[in-house]
Amino acid sequence: MTKEEVLQVLSQVIHPAKGIDIVDLGRVEDLDVVPESSKGDPAKVRFKYVTFTPDPMAAQIKQDCTDAIQAQFPGTKVSIIELVRPKDAPKSVKLPEGQEELENVGKMIAVASGKGGVGKSTVAVNLAVALANMGYRVGLADADVYGPSVPKMTGTEGAQPDVYVSNEGKSDQKELIMPIEKYGVKWMSIGYFAKPEQALIWRGPMACNALKQMILQVRWDALDYLLIDLPPGTGDIHISLVQDMPLTGALIVSTPQDVALADVEKSVNLFRNEHINKRIIGLVENMAYFTPEDLPDRKYYIFGKGGCEKLAGKYGFPLLGQIPLVQGIREGGDEGVPSSVSGGIIGDAFTDLAKKLVEEVGK
Numbered sequence: 282m283t284k285e286e287v288l289q290v291l292s293q294v295i296h297p298a299k300g301i302d303i304v305d306l307g308r309v310e311d312l313d314v315v316p317e318s319s320k321g322d323p324a325k326v327r328f329k330y331v332t333f334t335p336d337p338m339a340a341q342i343k344q345d346c347t348d349a350i351q352a353q354f355p356g357t358k359v360s361i362i363e364l365v366r367p368k369d370a371p372k373s374v375k376l377p378e379g380q381e382e383l384e385n386v387g388k389m390i391a392v393a394s395g396k397g398g399v400g401k402s403t404v405a406v407n408l409a410v411a412l413a414n415m416g417y418r419v420g421l422a423d424a425d426v427y428g429p430s431v432p433k434m435t436g437t438e439g440a441q442p443d444v445y446v447s448n449e450g451k452s453d454q455k456e457l458i459m460p461i462e463k464y465g466v467k468w469m470s471i472g473y474f475a476k477p478e479q480a481l482i483w484r485g486p487m488a489c490n491a492l493k494q495m496i497l498q499v500r501w502d503a504l505d506y507l508l509i510d511l512p513p514g515t516g517d518i519h520i521s522l523v524q525d526m527p528l529t530g531a532l533i534v535s536t537p538q539d540v541a542l543a544d545v546e547k548s549v550n551l552f553r554n555e556h557i558n559k560r561i562i563g564l565v566e567n568m569a570y571f572t573p574e575d576l577p578d579r580k581y582y583i584f585g586k587g588g589c590e591k592l593a594g595k596y597g598f599p600l601l602g603q604i605p606l607v608q609g610i611r612e613g614g615d616e617g618v619p620s621s622v623s624g625g626i627i628g629d630a631f632t633d634l635a636k637k638l639v640e641e642v643g644k
């Protein structure tokens with residue numbers, strides 16, 4: 282059983298509403314065929330069934346695909362991921378010069394917070410992995426040029442990005458940085474180029490330029506989601522970034538205590554400022570409660586309860602998720618294996634958040 286043979290079978294499956302086969306419709310992606318093993322494990326076929334709006338026929342078509350494959354190759358295990366791609370908004374808009382690399386990026390979402398240490402990077406990294414696990418094409422740019430944490434959190438410290446030369450020899454020759462791929466996500470961070478102590482002495486304009494390079498001079502290729510992990514605060518870097526980039530919106534991260542919420546509100550107001558006016562997609566409450574790993578049913582609201590809900594209510598945006606304070610999340614960050622890689626209760630919290638985000642962005 283080869284990939285070509287499976288594609289041949291799939292091209293006999295006709296979409297009932299469109300009268301065209303699903304391969305010609307471009308619905309089949311990332312087809313993976315694993316033949317029967319010598320130990321007798323059954324052959325496996327995996328692919329994504331991709332649409333741009335929810336397809337009411339999807340369940341029927343998935344069944345048709347499974348039947349067709351198993352009729353031809355009895356005993357084959359078939360798994361089909363159904364995926365609704367976000368509409369590629371920026372594609373239809375002419376992007377300004379210098380932003381060409383974002384042409385095939387569907388949604389660009391900033392993960393922000395007025396305050397440091399609330400878990401922006403943790404949420405951004407785990408959310409990226411959760412989205413990738415759902416089948417989306419995901420990139421994450423670490424915009425915290427003063428304190429990049431993505432390399433450590435993803436176990437990619439010391440990785441050296443390749444350089445890609447586009448239009449070589451032509452007048453518009455450009456050098457682009459290749460992102461580092463791990464856990465199904467494309468990562469980019471200033472941490473791959475400079476030691477943290479170097480970055481710390483940068484003045485505003487240099488930091489701004491470095492940051493823009495981390496987003497604009499990267500060969501992202503086609504992405505469904507590009508997340509931007511912002512540094513804490515509401516300074517020049519934020520203003521320049523959110524003003525100049527084709528952001529879809531921002532995801533705000535906070536912890537429940539009042540001191541955090543006060544700073545977060547400043548961040549909310551930055552995005553809502555009339556000159557910036559970017560959408561706030563929703564709020565994530567991190568460290569919402571403490572759960573001991575050996576007593577997963579217990580919830581201790583050590584930083585208070587209901588603060589984020591109140592803030593979300595005040596401005597009328599949704600609270601998209603509540604992530605518990607769990608030792609495993611901190612350990613995962615320090616060890617370079619994001620918690621959402623392995624699933625479990627913590628993984629579920631991030632998968633839940635990812636689903637809500639996809640839903641909300643699509644509105």
Ligand SMILES: Nc1ncnc2c1ncn2[C@@H]1O[C@H](COP(=O)(O)OP(=O)(O)O)[C@@H](O)[C@H]1O
Nearest residue numbers: 397398399400401402403605606607610611614
């Ligand atoms: N839900 C959580 N449970 C346990 N530890 C967490 C959680 N969220 C973040 N942390 C830890 O808190 C510290 C700060 O998180 P980080 O994501 O770097 O914050 P920020 O990017 O907002 O500065 C890290 O050590 C991280 O592992």
Ligand SMILES: [Mg+2]
Nearest residue numbers: 401402425430
């Ligand atoms: Mg951070």
